Amino acid sequence: xxxxxxxxxxxxNSSFQKGAIEVAKEIIEEEIRNKLDTEKLSSSSTNIIxxxxxxxxxxxxxxxxxxxxxxxxxxxxxxxxxxxxxxPEFQVFFNDRISNDFNTLFASLPQxxxxxxxxxxxxxxxxxxxxxxxxxxxSSFTLHWLSEVPQEVADPLxxxxxxxxxxxxxxxxxxxxxxxxxxxxxxxSFLKARAQELVFGGLMALLVCSESNHTKNxxxxxxxxxxxxxxxxxxxxxEGLFDTAKVDSFNIPMxxxxxxxxxxxxxKNQDFSIERMEILNYPPKRFTTPDSKSFAIFIRTLIEAxxxxxxxxxxxxxxxxxxxxxxxxSKLLSNPDExxxxxxxxxxxxxMT
Amino acid sequence: xxxxxxxxxxxxNSSFQKGAIEVAKEIIEEEIRNKLDTEKLSSSSTNIIxxxxxxxxxxxxxxxxxxxxxxxxxxxxxxxxxxxxxxPEFQVFFNDRISNDFNTLFASLPQxxxxxxxxxxxxxxxxxxxxxxxxxxxSSFTLHWLSEVPQEVADPLxxxxxxxxxxxxxxxxxxxxxxxxxxxxxxxSFLKARAQELVFGGLMALLVCSESNHTKNxxxxxxxxxxxxxxxxxxxxxEGLFDTAKVDSFNIPMxxxxxxxxxxxxxKNQDFSIERMEILNYPPKRFTTPDSKSFAIFIRTLIEAxxxxxxxxxxxxxxxxxxxxxxxxSKLLSNPDExxxxxxxxxxxxxMT
Numbered sequence: 001x002x003x004x005x006x007x008x009x010x011x012x013n014s015s016f017q018k019g020a021i022e023v024a025k026e027i028i029e030e031e032i033r034n035k036l037d038t039e040k041l042s043s044s045s046t047n048i049i050x051x052x053x054x055x056x057x058x059x060x061x062x063x064x065x066x067x068x069x070x071x072x073x074x075x076x077x078x079x080x081x082x083x084x085x086x087x088p089e090f091q092v093f094f095n096d097r098i099s100n101d102f103n104t105l106f107a108s109l110p111q112x113x114x115x116x117x118x119x120x121x122x123x124x125x126x127x128x129x130x131x132x133x134x135x136x137x138x139s140s141f142t143l144h145w146l147s148e149v150p151q152e153v154a155d156p157l158x159x160x161x162x163x164x165x166x167x168x169x170x171x172x173x174x175x176x177x178x179x180x181x182x183x184x185x186x187x188x189s190f191l192k193a194r195a196q197e198l199v200f201g202g203l204m205a206l207l208v209c210s211e212s213n214h215t216k217n218x219x220x221x222x223x224x225x226x227x228x229x230x231x232x233x234x235x236x237x238x239e240g241l242f243d244t245a246k247v248d249s250f251n252i253p254m255x256x257x258x259x260x261x262x263x264x265x266x267x268k269n270q271d272f273s274i275e276r277m278e279i280l281n282y283p284p285k286r287f288t289t290p291d292s293k294s295f296a297i298f299i300r301t302l303i304e305a306x307x308x309x310x311x312x313x314x315x316x317x318x319x320x321x322x323x324x325x326x327x328x329x330s331k332l333l334s335n336p337d338e339x340x341x342x343x344x345x346x347x348x349x350x351x352m353t
Numbered sequence: 354x355x356x357x358x359x360x361x362x363x364x365x366n367s368s369f370q371k372g373a374i375e376v377a378k379e380i381i382e383e384e385i386r387n388k389l390d391t392e393k394l395s396s397s398s399t400n401i402i403x404x405x406x407x408x409x410x411x412x413x414x415x416x417x418x419x420x421x422x423x424x425x426x427x428x429x430x431x432x433x434x435x436x437x438x439x440x441p442e443f444q445v446f447f448n449d450r451i452s453n454d455f456n457t458l459f460a461s462l463p464q465x466x467x468x469x470x471x472x473x474x475x476x477x478x479x480x481x482x483x484x485x486x487x488x489x490x491x492s493s494f495t496l497h498w499l500s501e502v503p504q505e506v507a508d509p510l511x512x513x514x515x516x517x518x519x520x521x522x523x524x525x526x527x528x529x530x531x532x533x534x535x536x537x538x539x540x541x542s543f544l545k546a547r548a549q550e551l552v553f554g555g556l557m558a559l560l561v562c563s564e565s566n567h568t569k570n571x572x573x574x575x576x577x578x579x580x581x582x583x584x585x586x587x588x589x590x591x592e593g594l595f596d597t598a599k600v601d602s603f604n605i606p607m608x609x610x611x612x613x614x615x616x617x618x619x620x621k622n623q624d625f626s627i628e629r630m631e632i633l634n635y636p637p638k639r640f641t642t643p644d645s646k647s648f649a650i651f652i653r654t655l656i657e658a659x660x661x662x663x664x665x666x667x668x669x670x671x672x673x674x675x676x677x678x679x680x681x682x683s684k685l686l687s688n689p690d691e692x693x694x695x696x697x698x699x700x701x702x703x704x705m706t
Contacts, residue, residue, distance in 0.1 A: 046399060048483040089483035093471060098462070102455045106474035109451070116482055118446060118471040121459035129469055130401040130442035 001057045002301045003101025005108070020140055020207050021065045023280050024344050028205050031346045032072045032136075035275055037201050039080055041135055047086065049073060050134045051115075052093040052197075054124040054190075055142030058104045063113070065138055066092050069205075070115050073136070090115035095128055097121070099305075123147065125189040129197040137194050140207040146253035147186050150178035154249045163248045166230040168255070169223040176214065183255035187265050195271035198349040204272065210279070210343040211256040222256060224332055225299060232322045233311075241315060250310045252303060259343045272347035280342040295333060296324035354410045355654045356454025358461070373493055373560050374418045376633050377697050381558050384699045385425045385489075388628055390554050392433055394488055400439060402426060403487045404468075405446040405550075407477040407543075408495030411457045416466070418491055419445050422558075423468055426489070443468035448481055450474070452658075476500065478542040482550040490547055493560040499606035500539050503531035507602045516601045519583040521608070522576040529567065536608035540618050548624035551702040557625065563632070563696040564609040575609060577685055578652060585675045586664075594668060603663045605656060612696045625700035633695040648686060649677035 021028075041049055051069055056062035070090050077087060092113075094105060098121040109117050122128045124139070125147045152158035153168075153175055160174035168179045194204055211222070230247070237244040257265070259279055266274055300320050308316060327333065374381075394402055404422055409415035423443050430440060445466075447458060451474040462470050475481045477492070478500045505511035506521075506528050513527035521532045547557055564575070583600070590597040610618070612632055619627055653673050661669060680686065 046483075046486065048486055089486075091483055091486070098459050102459060102472060106451050106455060106472075109474065116473075116480075117475075118473045119455060119459075120469075120471045121462065122470075127469075130399075130444055133399065133401055133444070 001100070002304055003058060003104055005058075005104055020280070020342055021061060021068065023342070024140075024205070024207055025068055027276070027278060027344055027346075028068060029072045031203070031205070031276055032069065033076055035346070035348060036073065036076065036136070036203055038073060038077045040201065041077075041088065047088045048091055049088045049136070050091045050093065051136045051138070052095055052120070052129065052134050054095045054137060054139040054194075055145070056094040056096050056100075056105065058101050059108045061140070062094060062105075063108075063110050065140060066115070067110070067113070069136060069138060074114070091118065092116070093118050093120045093129070093134075095120040095122065095124060097123060125186055125193065127193045127196050131196050132199045134194075134197045135199055135202050137198060137202070137204040138206075139190075139204070141209060143187060143190065143206065144209040144254050144256050146179070146182050146255055147189070148182070149251045149253045150182040152178050153251050156248070161248070162251055164230070164234060164244065165227075166233065166247070166250055167223070167226045167252050169227050169230075179255045180257075180261075182253075183257060184265055187257075187262075188269055191266065191269045191271050195349055200349060202349045203275075204347040204349070206343075206345045206347065207280075208262060208343045208345065209256050210259055210262065210341045212341055213258055221332055224330070225295075225327070226252065228326045228330060228332070229299065229319075229323055232319055232326060235322065236315060236319065242311060246311065250307075252306065262343060262345065266345070266347065271350060273350055274345060275348050276344070276346040278344045280344055292324050292328040292333060295327055296320050299323070354453070355657055356411060356457055358411075358457055373633070373695055374414060374421065376695070377493075377558070377560055378421055380629065380631060380697055380699075381421060382425045384556070384558070384629055385422070386429055388699065388701060389426065389429065389489070389556055391426060391430045393554065394430075394441065400441045401444055402441045402489070403444045403446065404489045404491070405448055405473070405482065405487050407448045407490060407492040407547075408498070409447040409449050409453075409458065411454050412461045414493070415447060415458075416461075416463050418493060419468070420463070420466070422489060422491060427467070444471065445469070446471050446473045446482070446487075448473040448475070448477060450476060478539055478546065480546045480549050484549055485552045487547075487550045488552055488555050490551060490555070490557040491559075492543075492557075494562060496540060496543065496559065497562040497607050497609050499532075499535050499608055500542070501535070502604045502606045503535040505531050506604050509601070514601070515604055517583070517587060517597065518580075519586065519600070519603055520576070520579045520605050522580050522583075532608045533610075533614075535606075536610060537618055540610075540615075541622055544619065544622045544624050548702055553702060555702045556628075557700040557702070559696075559698045559700065560633075561615060561696045561698065562609050563615065563694045564611055565694055566611055574685055577683070578648075578680070579605065581679045581683060581685070582652065582672075582676055585672055585679060588675065589668060589672065595664065599664065603660075605659065615696060615698065619698070619700065624703060626703055627698060628701050629697070629699040631697045633697055645677050645681040645686060648680055649673050652676070 051066060053062045053066060070092070074087065081087065092115040094117065100121065102119045102121065105119060120128050152160040153162040155161055160172065160178045162168070162170065162175045168176045198204065233247045234244065236242065237247050259277065263274065263277060266272060304316060404419060406415045406419060423445070427440065434440065445468040447470065453474065455472045455474065458472060473481050505513040506515040508514055513525065513531045515523065515525070515528045521529045551557065586600045587597065589595065590600050612630065616627065616630060619625060657669060
């Protein structure tokens with residue numbers, strides 16, 4: 001994600017992601033009320049409730065989500081509080097990769113927050129917390145990011161070589177399978193790490209960018225939007241700005257599972273029980289990115305850092321100028337049926353501590 | 354402190370501070386062995402030991418100090434471990450002001466660290482952690498920073514007006530008293546906050562920049578070095594770069610207590626028992642800053658941000674060019690008897706949790 005708070009920053013271009021927590025708010029509140037064993041939590045010796053957001057980026061979305069979670073847990077505990085017990089204190093951990101812009105995150109922490117804040121740098125595919133130290137985990141718009149591009153898709157000698165494309169939108173099954181296998185491996189690492197870190201009975205809410213199916217009858221704008229970006233890169237290559245091999249070797253480390261695929265992988269992992277799973281109709285109209293300019297900036301915010309480290313920063317402005325134009329011409333954003341899909345999953349940690 | 358890792362950064366100019374932990378290393382190890390109740394800690398239900406460095410800056414000194422503390426606690430616990438208990442996990446919290454460069458801190462975290470790391474942004478004069486959540490606190494080269502300049506020293510109508518000077522090196526008792534009162538207030542806030550955050554029996558190691566006495570027979574280089582900087586600012590003002598009133602209204606928020614003064618303030622606070630107090634002969638020769646150029650960069654690293662926000666950034670290079678020259682001419686660094694003083698204090702939290 002782009003750091004800072006400039007006009008191409010994540011901080012200024014993440015209203016799309018904000019919408020997800022808005023849509024999921026009621027479900028999360030309901031699940032905390034029904035499934036979080038706050039009596040046990042608030043009677044523990046430490047009297048501290050620890051919450052972590054995995055892949056928090058720079059805010060403000062993470063603050064909004066954490067506020068919803070803290071307030072809902074507080075409300076539930078208030079009803080149970082006896083005179084002998086004090087309201088627990090809340091400690092919220094904001095996790096993201098080391099390269100995340102934590103300075104911007106910290107500078108924008110809400111003044112009136114009801115929790116102690118800490119930043120935790122490191123990949124969420126590994127353990128980042130002591131065993132059984134978290135009570136609630138949250139991760140939104142993050143699991144579609146792979147820990148790395150599957151190696152074979154950038155290998156000209158592999159049948160999975162993804163020549164001239166930047167995601168698995170082509171016709172090769174081998175490319176798709178390599179991406180799917182990487183996602184399965186990454187999700188398993190993520191779940192294994194969280195199972196270590198969460199207390200027995202701890203909850204985890206996931207908002208996962210998904211696809212309804214993996215056939216070519218794609219109903220969302222995800223693939224066409226990256227296909228357009230790939231074609232812009234190929235145009236620049238053909239005009240001689242860089243070799244086409246440079247595009248061949250560039251692939252975006254993203255994968256969008258179907259809800260069924262996600263369910264099967266979580267069940268295979270066995271560390272968590274699925275307490276609730278729901279496909280959110282997201283984004284609702286009011287959050288839909290309105291025009292090609294905003295959409296181009298939105299995509300730029302997400303993957304500019306990846307593009308820069310491969311192609312250099314000098315082509316970025318031209319690339320996204322062309323991209324905006326192609327988005328405009330393609331009518332990508334004009335079809336009201338084409339929305340991306342969001343899957344909500346609530347998991348409970350089965351691990352004995 | 355200057356962020357980043359450039360040649361004028363704290364990260365590249367803090368070998369002076371590093372020396373302090375080197376000198377205090379053996380004392381800290383000895384005190385952990387003798388005074389930290391690790392049997393109680395390692396038998397707690399969570400099996401996590403939490404350590405915090407208050408005023409960590411950007412590293413690498415904080416990493417060195419945390420490594421010493423973690424390793425010493427581990428060694429002590431290893432000797433006590435029964436088959437039924439696992440070695441606790443360690444969580445280290447790096448605290449500093451919100452404006453600290455946490456990005457640089459996180460990027461330089463040791464790969465082979467034996468703890469989970471977290472950054473905690475916020476003033477150490479307030480609570481930054483849940484009640485009774487820390488087992489060991491550490492703070493080095495930090496308490497001489499005041500939370501603010503005492504208001505009266507910048508007030509032309511006050512008898513404590515510090516006209517033409519930038520620290521309390523002048524003749525006015527009122528200026529000195531205002532600084533001393535601010536330090537007393539800040540130390541009390543610091544101790545009150547830590548008393549909330551530490552468990553009963555938790556330890557706190559402090560390395561405090563001190564003065565042997567507050568008379569004019571100053572034995573350290575601290576005051577002459579700031580007096581020279583003040584005179585450089587006055588020179589620039591007299592040459593018309595800014596009004597002399599700009600110097601009158603600038604004061605550095607620093608105060609260096611005597612060991613006896615520190616002791617009296619800690620005893621007055623009552624939250625902690627003083628387990629050990631020692632004046633370290635610091636810096637030893639090998640850490641002494643060798644030449645006026647390095648010394649000027651060292652001072653620049655410490656207070657450039659303060660100077661910039663008052664005088665603007667355009668004069669910084671010229672100011673420190675002149676400063677280096679004055680340091681050179683003054684023979685400030687040539688007198689081997691003139692060293693700054695460091696007081697080590699080990700405190701135990703008396704608070705009942």
